[in-house]
Every structure is written in C-alpha cells, then in structure tokens.
Amino acid sequence: MKSSFTRKLLVFTFQLVSYSILYGGIYRLGSIAGQKNWPYVSFLVTILMVLLVHSRLQGWLHRFVDHQFYRRVYRFRRIVETFNRELNTLIEYDRLVKKIVFYLDKAFGKDRYAFWIYKERTFELQNNPRGIKGLHKRFSYSPKRSRCRVFQHPFQFIETSRLESHFGQCKRLTRMLPVSDFRYLVALSLNGKIWGLLAFHNAAAYYIQTRELHDSLCGLFQKMTNVLENAAIHSETKRKSLQNELLLEISKKISSTLNFRGVLEQIIDSAARLVSYNAAAIFITDQDKGILRHMVTRGYDRKLLDKVPLKLDQGIAGWVIRTRKSSIIPDVRKDPHYYSLRKETRSQLTIPLFSGEKVIGVLVLESDQPNHYTHADLELLTSLASLASIAIANAQLYEDSLKKKKLESELLVASSLQQALLPQRPPRFPGLQIDVLNLPSLIVGGDLYDLFRIKGNQLGLAIGDVSGKGAPGAILMAMVYAGFKSLLKEIWEVSEIVAHLNNFLVETTTEGYFTTFFFGVIDPESKQLTYCNAGHNPPFHFRKNGKIEQLMEGGTVLGFLRDQSYVQKTIPLESGDYLVFYTDGITELKNAAGEEFGEKRLIDLIRKNKGKSPRELKNQVLQALRRFARRSAFQDDITLIIVYVE
Numbered sequence: 016m017k018s019s020f021t022r023k024l025l026v027f028t029f030q031l032v033s034y035s036i037l038y039g040g041i042y043r044l045g046s047i048a049g050q051k052n053w054p055y056v057s058f059l060v061t062i063l064m065v066l067l068v069h070s071r072l073q074g075w076l077h078r079f080v081d082h083q084f085y086r087r088v089y090r091f092r093r094i095v096e097t098f099n100r101e102l103n104t105l106i107e108y109d110r111l112v113k114k115i116v117f118y119l120d121k122a123f124g125k126d127r128y129a130f131w132i133y134k135e136r137t138f139e140l141q142n143n144p145r146g147i148k149g150l151h152k153r154f155s156y157s158p159k160r161s162r163c164r165v166f167q168h169p170f171q172f173i174e175t176s177r178l179e180s181h182f183g184q185c186k187r188l189t190r191m192l193p194v195s196d197f198r199y200l201v202a203l204s205l206n207g208k209i210w211g212l213l214a215f216h217n218a219a220a221y222y223i224q225t226r227e228l229h230d231s232l233c234g235l236f237q238k239m240t241n242v243l244e245n246a247a248i249h250s251e252t253k254r255k256s257l258q259n260e261l262l263l264e265i266s267k268k269i270s271s272t273l274n275f276r277g278v279l280e281q282i283i284d285s286a287a288r289l290v291s292y293n294a295a296a297i298f299i300t301d302q303d304k305g306i307l308r309h310m311v312t313r314g315y316d317r318k319l320l321d322k323v324p325l326k327l328d329q330g331i332a333g334w335v336i337r338t339r340k341s342s343i344i345p346d347v348r349k350d351p352h353y354y355s356l357r358k359e360t361r362s363q364l365t366i367p368l369f370s371g372e373k374v375i376g377v378l379v380l381e382s383d384q385p386n387h388y389t390h391a392d393l394e395l396l397t398s399l400a401s402l403a404s405i406a407i408a409n410a411q412l413y414e415d416s417l418k419k420k421k422l423e424s425e426l427l428v429a430s431s432l433q434q435a436l437l438p439q440r441p442p443r444f445p446g447l448q449i450d451v452l453n454l455p456s457l458i459v460g461g462d463l464y465d466l467f468r469i470k471g472n473q474l475g476l477a478i479g480d481v482s483g484k485g486a487p488g489a490i491l492m493a494m495v496y497a498g499f500k501s502l503l504k505e506i507w508e509v510s511e512i513v514a515h516l517n518n519f520l521v522e523t524t525t526e527g528y529f530t531t532f533f534f535g536v537i538d539p540e541s542k543q544l545t546y547c548n549a550g551h552n553p554p555f556h557f558r559k560n561g562k563i564e565q566l567m568e569g570g571t572v573l574g575f576l577r578d579q580s581y582v583q584k585t586i587p588l589e590s591g592d593y594l595v596f597y598t599d600g601i602t603e604l605k606n607a608a609g610e611e612f613g614e615k616r617l618i619d620l621i622r623k624n625k626g627k628s629p630r631e632l633k634n635q636v637l638q639a640l641r642r643f644a645r646r647s648a649f650q651d652d653i654t655l656i657i658v659y660v661e
Contacts, residue, residue, distance in 0.1 A: 028505045055342055082106075087339035091222055094122045095235055102242045108250035115239060116142045129197070134389050138191075139257040147216070149193045153386060156187065158209055169204035171239045172215075199223060203240045210243050216356055279311040282378070282403045287313075289399060290364070290392045292380040294357055297368070298325065298332055299376040307332055307377070314381070315356060330354030331365050332377045339374055341366045345386045359382060364388040366400045370408050378403065388597050438466050444474050446539035450629035451636060453598075462598050462652040463492045469503070469536060478656060479532040479573075480598045481549060494523060495530050495573070508546045509534055510583035511568065517549065517581070520574030530573040533566070533596065542660065546582050549573050553597055557589035557621055561575040593632075594658040595621060600651035601636070604644055612643050629657035 041536040074276030098118035105111040112132060119128055126146030131138035158166045163185040164172055175197050180183045192200075199218055203211040213236065215223065220227045244489040253298065286295060294314030298307035301339050307325040327333050335342050336351045344363045347353040353363070367657065368376040376401055390513070441449035449466060462480050470476035477499060481491040498519040502512045513534055520530060533554060548554075548569035556564040570581035588594075597617070604612040616639070624635050636655060 016030060042616070042646040059480070063555055064649075069213070075502065076656075084095075086229065087221075088225065091122060091228060092231070092400050093303050094118060095228075095231055095645070098122070099174060099235055099238065102238055105242060106246055108246040110167055111242060111246045112141055123215065123219050123222075127219045129192075129214040133203075133211050138212060143250075145217075147193055147196045151191045154191045156191065156285060160278055165200060166204045166209055169202045169240070170233045171634075172199045172229065172233075174198060174200055175200060201236055203239045203243070204238075205235060205244055208244070210240050210247075212221075212346055221474075228568055241585045263323055276310065278403075278409075282313050282399070283313055286378065286396065286399060289395050290363075290380060290388070293383045294360065294381040296320075296379045297376060298379065299368075300327065300336065300374065302327075310376075316502040319356065325354065325356075330356075331363055335365045335367050341365055341397060343388050343390070343393055345388075358385045361385040362387040364396060365390060366396050368400055368407065369404045375404070375407065388512050394509045437464060442466050442468060442474070444472070444539055445467075446542075446661050447474060447537065448629050448634045448659040448661065450657050451473075452563050452633045452653065454649060454653040462600065462654040463496050464596075464654050464656060465496070465499070466656070472539065474537040474539070474658075475503070476537060476596065476656065476658070477534045477535075478596045478598065479530050480600075480654075481530045482528050491524060491528055491530065495520065495532070497525070499534075508583060509536060509545050510569070510581040513547045513549050513573070514579065514581045517570075517573045518577055519573075521577045524574050529575045531570075535566075537588070537658070538592075539660075543585055545583055545585040546593070547583040549581065552597060552602065554594060554596040554619070555587065555618065556592040557595065557625065559589050581608070590660055592660040593621065593625070593629075594656075594660075596654075596656040596658075598652060598654045601640065601655060603651065604640060604649060604653075607645065612640065616643070632657050 026117060044359055058315045064573070083094065092300075098114075101114060101118075102111075104466050114284075116130060119130060125142065126144045128142070129144055129147070129150060130141045132141055133176065136157045137153060138151075139156050140150070144150065149202075152217045155463045165178065165185060165188065175189070178189050178200070192214055196216060197214040198217045199215040200443070201213040201215070203209070203213065223232070273280055279533075283295050286292070292314070296312040297310050299310050305327050307327060309317075309320045309325075325332060327336060331342055331344060331350065331352045331354070332353075340636070342363070342365045344350045344353065344365075344455075347355075347360055347363055360383065362385050364380040366378045367374045378396065380388070380396070415448060437453065438451070441451050443449075451464065451466070453462065453464065455462070461524070465475070465477040479495060481495060495516070498516055499512075502515050502519075505512075505515075507515070513532065516532070518606060528547075531551040532549040533546065533551040534549075535544050537544050546564075546566055546568070548567055550570070550572035553565035558564070567582075568582055568584035571579055595617075601617060602612055602614050606612075620634065620636060620639055624632055626634070633655060640649070640653070
C-alpha cells in the first residue's frame with residue numbers, strides 16, 4: 016500500500032541522514048586532532064552506534080512518522096465522515112452548495128482546490144482560491160459539444176498532465192484551468208447529466224495518493240453529486256410551485272383592471288417579483304410611424320426615451336420583434352444588436368408580446384450585472400408575457416369599445432345636426448307633389464338633398480353624394496351643404512352656382528375627396544326645369560307620353576379641379592310627368608349573388624306604378640329594394656326624390 020511504503024521511505028531517509036551526520040561529526044573531530052587513521056575510527060564508531068541504537072531509533076522514527084501521518088489522516092477522515100453524514104440532511108440546493116464549499120475548505124484548504132457548478136452550459140466557481148492566479152470564475156463550455164472524455168469518467172482523479180494526451184478534445188478545458196497549479200480533475204456527472212467539476216492543487220496529492228482516502232473521496236463525490244441532483248430537483252419543483260402560485264396571483268391582479276396603462280403597470284411590477292432587474296420597460300409597436308412606444312418604464316431616463324424614440328429595426332427589441340423570438344444577452348457590450356439606453360446595463364432579457372399571431376410589443380428587463388439572466392428566468396417571464404398579452408388584448412378591446420361608444424354617441428349628435436340641416440318634410444308647391452326617401456347606411460350619411468323656395472314661387476332642388484361614408488362623409492356633406500346655401504344668397508344662374516361651389520370645395524377639402532351634385536329649379540307656373548348636373552347619377556324624366564329622358568347636361572364632379580366649365584339646360588314639363596332624382600345607393604345595391612339593382616329595375620318599377628302618388632311610389636321602391644337585398648339595412652346611403660307635375 017502507498018501509505019506503508021511512504022512511511023518506510025520516511026523512516027529510512029531519517030536514519031540515513033542521522034547516521035551521515037554522526038559519521039561526519041566524528042570525522043571532523045579527528046581532522047581537528049590531526050589523527051591520520053581517524054576515518055577508520057569514525058567508520059567503526061558509526062557502525063557501533065548503528066548496532067547499539069538502530070532498533071531504538073527506528074522504533075522512535077516509526078512512531079513519530081506514524082503519529083503525524085495518522086493524525087493528519089484521522090483529521091481528514093473525521094471531516095469527510097462529518098460531511099458524509101451531513102449530506103443526508105441537506106435538501107435545499109443553495110444551502111447544500113455552501114456546505115460543500117465549507118467542508119472542502121476544511122478538508123483541503125481554501126487555496127488547494129476549485130469547485131465549479133454547471134448550469135446552462137456555463138461553469139460557475141463557488142469557492143474563492145485567492146492563491147491561484149488566472150482562474151476563470153465563470154466560463155461557457157459544453158462538454159458534449161467539445162467531446163472531452165473527462166466527463167465520461169465521473170468521480171475519478173484525472174491528472175491534468177494527461178488531459179490532452181489520454182482524453183482528447185480537452186484543449187479548451189485546459190485553457191480555462193491554470194494547469195501548473197492544478198494536478199487533478201474530478202468530473203461530477205450522474206445519469207448522463209453534468210453537475211460540476213473539481214480541481215485539486217498539488218498539495219492535495221498527499222491525500223489523493225493514499226489508497227483508503229482516495230476510495231473514500233471517490234465515494235463521497237459520487238454521493239455529493241447524487242445529493243446535488245436531488246436538491247436541484249427539489250429546488251426546481253419548489254420554485255415552479257411558488258412561481259405558479261405567484262403567476263396565479265399576478266394573473267388575478269392583471270385581470271382585475273381593464274385600464275390599458277394600468278395593466279402594463281401591473282405587468283412591470285409583477286415582473287420584479289419574479290426576476291430582479293435594474294431597469295424594465297414595455298414597448299408597444301407603432302407600425303404607422305415605425306417606432307416602439309415606451310408605455311411604462313422603470314429605471315430609464317424618460318426624457319431620453321422621449322427625445323430619441325426607438326425604431327422598429329433598432330436594438331435587441333427590434334431584433335426580437337423581427338424574429339418573434341425571445342433573447343438573453345449575457346453581456347450587451349459584446350452584442351452587435353444592442354442599442355444603448357442605459358450606460359450601466361450589462362445584461363438584458365427581452366420577450367415578445369403577442370396578440371394572436373401578431374407581435375404587438377416587447378417586455379425588456381436590464382441588469383447592471385453581466386450574465387444575470389438565465390433560461391429559467393426566460394421561461395418564467397415567457398409565462399408572464401403570455402398572461403400579459405391576454406390582459407393587454409382585453410384592455411385594448413375594452414378601451415376600443417369605450418372609444419366606439421364615445422364615437423357612436425358623438426355620431427348620434429352629428430346625425431341629429433345633419434338631419435337638422437336636411438328638410439324634415441317636403442315643401443308644398445302649387446301644381447307639384449313631392450316626396451323624399453333618405454336612409455343613411457351608418458348613423459350619419461354622405462348623401463345630401465335640399466328642397467326650398469327660390470325666386471318667389473319656384474322650387475329649388477339639389478341632390479348630391481359625397482365620397483366616403485360615416486363621419487368623413489358627413490363632414491364633407493355638411494361643407495357642401497353650407498357652401499351651397501351661402502351661394503344661394505347671390506343672384507346667379509344655376510350653372511354659375513355650381514361652378515362657384517366647385518371652386519369652394521377645391522379650396523376647402525382634402526385632395527382625393529369629391530362630390531357628385533345636381534341642382535335644378537322648377538317653375539310650376541311656366542312648367543319648366545332648369546338644371547346643371549355635376550357628375551351625379553342622371554335623374555329620370557318620365558313624360559306623360561311614355562318617353563323617358565335622362566338629365567345629363569352640366570359638367571364634372573365638384574372639388575376635383577378648379578375653374579371647371581359648367582352648363583345648364585332648360586326642359587319643358589307637362590302635367591302627368593314624373594321627375595325621379597336618386598343616389599347610387601339605389602342602383603348599385605347588391606344582392607347575395609353580387610348582382611346590382613340597376614337603373615333598369617328602377618325604371619321598370621316607376622313605369623309599372625305610373626299614376627300613383629310620389630309617396631306610394633317611394634314606398635314601392637323601398638319594398639323592392641328590401642326584397643332584392645333581403646335586408647332592412649343597406650350598404651350605402653340611399654336618397655330618392657320623386658316630383659309629380661299636376
């Protein structure tokens with residue numbers, strides 16, 4: 016055994032040194048006395064002393080060496096046994112790691128070993144051997160990818176000098192270790208999973224080379240790794256249980272408010288309870304402006320964020336949005352995508368926020384410490400982000416519904432104002448029967464009409480259709496109506512009024528909007544109609560004799576080009592004639608098959624019911640439209656004016 020051989024070697028060495036000193040001392044005395052034969056005397060005296068005291072000296076040396084050896088071995092064994100017993104009582108992972116360091120310090124000394132824990136392809140140093148220079152406290156290393164066979168021999172003391180020659184593919188590992196200081200490596204691997212690495216200084220060889228201690232340490236390290244695995248499983252189970260409880264609590268808090276900003280504030284504050292950070296923010300995408308809007312922040316300079324908005328293609332946040340993948344940056348200084356918003360930041364965790372399949376923003380956490388965030392943090396924050404996305408979507412829907420209700424309320428007011436502009440009932444004129452149908456497709460419409468007294472006892476009649484529907488159409492309609500009414504104060508011909516109205520709309524409306532418009536004046540006494548059609552659907556003139564004419568003379572639509580030329584035309588009217596004015600909401604109405612109602616159906620309907628009053632004709636048209644479309648509400652605004660000449 017190595018320990019027995021070591022003791023014998025030490026005893027022999029002590030004896031050899033002692034006898035050499037004795038011989039040298041006697042020889043020196045003879046030289047001083049000038050005796051020529053003194054070397055022989057010195058040799059004989061030394062031999063005599065060896066014969067007389069050899070057994071006693073050897074016994075004493077054996078007792079001295081054995082005492083020192085067994086004293087050190089006894090102390091080491093006591094530490095190992097205590098450590099072994101205490102391993103049975105430890106289940107908390109962090110506490111276990113601290114205990115391992117504590118007992119390794121006692122057994123080997125603080126500067127005689129290094130202990131790394133392996134997590135997420137990274138080895139992290141747990142102790143602090145100050146006497147060893149060039150030691151990496153943290154290094155990324157994947158044993159499986161590097162194919163280093165050290166980890167295929169767990170719990171064995173492998174000499175560092177044999178790493179590259181006998182185990183291959185371990186060059187990168189040796190670069191991470193000061194091989195001149197470390198003589199042995201022990202891989203901590205169990206069930207195919209790597210848990211850590213131990214490295215021992217030359218001074219620790221005394222224990223490792225002692226067979227009984229060597230075997231005891233191998234067993235201890237195997238048990239230690241087994242306990243590490245159990246503690247890690249227990250810690251992970253406990254962590255997930257606590258995290259699930261916390262996520263449930265957070266989910267309730269987030270769901271308790273439908274205020275959009277309130278939801279975002281809850282998310283940021285909740286993230287702090289799960290993962291520590293020095294700065295955090297939620298950015299929401301603004302596709303129209305191509306930027307990320309900072310909705311809520313912690314730890315950032317808001318003035319800087321306001322002054323320099325983050326573009327969608329900038330920074331890690333922009334990269335996460337483009338790739339739709341989360342990101343952990345251990346050191347932002349080494350990442351080409353990083354866009355600095357805080358000079359103190361060293362690591363960053365970024366998670367996309369989804370609404371269905373669409374990325375609507377990102378959750379960003381920043382830390383002043385490098386390598387701060389782990390994949391466990393990413394997994395946890397991803398769960399929070401999923402809850403947050405649902406809450407954000409609900410809050411947005413709620414805010415949209417509030418905006419919609421507010422808009423509907425405003426549109427109702429606008430509808431009331433619009434209806435106040437239009438005639439409430441057709442005016443009465445001697446010799447004329449008039450009725451009107453006006454149905455906006457939305458709360459407010461883009462069709463306009465007017466019936467009014469002009470030039471004494473004449474009937475002014477206007478009908479038009481503005482581009483757009485809903486609120487934009489209603490606003491444009493009001494502008495056309497106001498401009499038209501102001502022009503009626505001047506004494507102009509029909510075509511001149513239309514021309515001036517065109518220029519007014521060119522100046523006051525946005526490019527791309529226009530209005531079709533028809534304006535006419537009926538003189539009941541002379542039975543004449545003078546009109547100008549500015550691109551509107553040509554009204555029908557049903558003559559008593561059965562002929563039908565379309566009123567088409569005029570010019571182009573209003574509001575498109577300035578200083579357009581418009582003409583007017585005067586036609587005679589006879590008793591029994593019908594004038595039918597309409598908007599394209601009638602003729603372009605479609606049924607389920609995509610077929611339009613068309614002008615022909617309208618003409619046939621009027622012909623079929625010829626002789627009836629304008630009110631009866633109006634009702635017939637409305638019923639026909641509903642039967643054709645099979646619905647009571649229509650896709651476009653509908654306006655119909657029917658005038659019968661008595």
